[in-house]
Amino acid sequence: MKKNAKIIAAIVSVPLAAASVLAACALRELGKTPEDLSAYKNLPYFADGTFYSPEADTPYYPERVRGGSAGWWRFLLTNANAPKTSLPIQKIGKDSFAEKPDELATYWLGHSSLIIELEGKRFLVDPVFGNAAPVPFVARRYVPPPLDRKELPPVDYVLITHDHYDHLEYPTIRYLRSRETLFIVPLGVGAHLAKWGVPPEKIHELGWGEEFNQDGNSIVTERDRHFSGRTFSTRNSSLWAGYALKGKKRRVFIAGDTGYGEHFRAVGDKHGPFDLAFMEIDGWNSGWPHTHLFPAEVIRANHDVRARALVPVHWGVFDLALHHWDESIRALCALADEDGSITLLTPLMGQKLIPGVTPVSRWWESRIHE
Numbered sequence: 113m114k115k116n117a118k119i120i121a122a123i124v125s126v127p128l129a130a131a132s133v134l135a136a137c138a139l140r141e142l143g144k145t146p147e148d149l150s151a152y153k154n155l156p157y158f159a160d161g162t163f164y165s166p167e168a169d170t171p172y173y174p175e176r177v178r179g180g181s182a183g184w185w186r187f188l189l190t191n192a193n194a195p196k197t198s199l200p201i202q203k204i205g206k207d208s209f210a211e212k213p214d215e216l217a218t219y220w221l222g223h224s225s226l227i228i229e230l231e232g233k234r235f236l237v238d239p240v241f242g243n244a245a246p247v248p249f250v251a252r253r254y255v256p257p258p259l260d261r262k263e264l265p266p267v268d269y270v271l272i273t274h275d276h277y278d279h280l281e282y283p284t285i286r287y288l289r290s291r292e293t294l295f296i297v298p299l300g301v302g303a304h305l306a307k308w309g310v311p312p313e314k315i316h317e318l319g320w321g322e323e324f325n326q327d328g329n330s331i332v333t334e335r336d337r338h339f340s341g342r343t344f345s346t347r348n349s350s351l352w353a354g355y356a357l358k359g360k361k362r363r364v365f366i367a368g369d370t371g372y373g374e375h376f377r378a379v380g381d382k383h384g385p386f387d388l389a390f391m392e393i394d395g396w397n398s399g400w401p402h403t404h405l406f407p408a409e410v411i412r413a414n415h416d417v418r419a420r421a422l423v424p425v426h427w428g429v430f431d432l433a434l435h436h437w438d439e440s441i442r443a444l445c446a447l448a449d450e451d452g453s454i455t456l457l458t459p460l461m462g463q464k465l466i467p468g469v470t471p472v473s474r475w476w477e478s479r480i481h482e
Contacts, residue, residue: 274338363384372412
């Protein structure tokens with residue numbers, strides 16, 4: 113009997129130990145909400161203890177949208193929407209970057225992760241190198257990142273658009289916390305960074321329309337239509353935003369995750385024209401129409417902000433919606449061709465892109481639609 117009891121105890125202890133490890137992983141990833149939300153009470157986009165988008169109701173997920181035929185299991189298993197074979201990337205490392213950043217260049221690292229070089233400064237945007245969830249096996253990547261976290265070049269600024277797991281990653285923030293870089297984040301997101309060990313003097317929180325200036329560069333946080341939260345209970349306890357980056361000669365717009373709205377025209381009138389715009393193109397669904405841009409809305413938004421060239425982001429890495437992995441980019445290209453006035457730049461993940469210089473291809477078109 114004692115032997116049987118030991119065997120049963122051993123069998124039971126294994127899943128309990130595994131559950132404890134997963135719980136510990138998840139807890140550290142959750143971050144922290146701001147201690148005093150009342151500090152935001154006078155803002156026009158804050159009410160009843162949370163941030164909101166004035167242009168629309170807070171995005172939600174109605175019952176009629178249940179996650180496709182695979183349901184929520186699609187976040188755990190390989191889904192039919194994912195590519196069946198590996199996607200091409202251009203592997204890069206520290207040696208791929210010059211000591212002095214270019215006047216205007218960018219590296220798309222997949223999804224919304226970017227390295228932008230603007231007039232001698234280097235910006236790292238929404239750096240995520242792992243999966244898009246607080247535990248290792250959920251919302252996995254289609255493809256590994258073209259750049260390892262430890263191969264990042266020196267970075268002047270880290271920009272975070274909002275605190276969702278596919279945009280704000282605990283291990284990367286921990287890795288960057290001791291480096292010589294400043295963190296520019298929307299209101300409330302700084303609490304996560306501080307909990308993860310980023311020194312307070314390196315964190316600069318901005319509300320919509322607020323500006324950070326240093327070394328001749330201007331970083332302006334602009335409004336968009338989305339939501340935030342790393343748990344259901346902390347929904348919209350921090351802000352979400354896009355960014356206008358303005359040098360002396362060059363300008364770049366980062367839309368962030370957003371539904372379409374009048375804010376794009378406002379950004380164009382205030383800061384445009386832009387040399388380059390990064391627009392999210394993936395994750396749309398009629399069930400949450402104000403959360404992400406539909407392909408036709410990307411075209412309209414690019415005209416609104418008056419961007420000379422468009423780089424599509426927020427695609428090619430994670431299955432976060434109900435459509436096929438390449439449906440968005442194919443639809444966008446067809447619409448851009450029909451429009452005739454859109455300069456659409458579609459680099460490989462990891463490819464250095466200098467607008468007007470670097471040749472790009474529609475690399476997915478040669479693949480059989482999987």
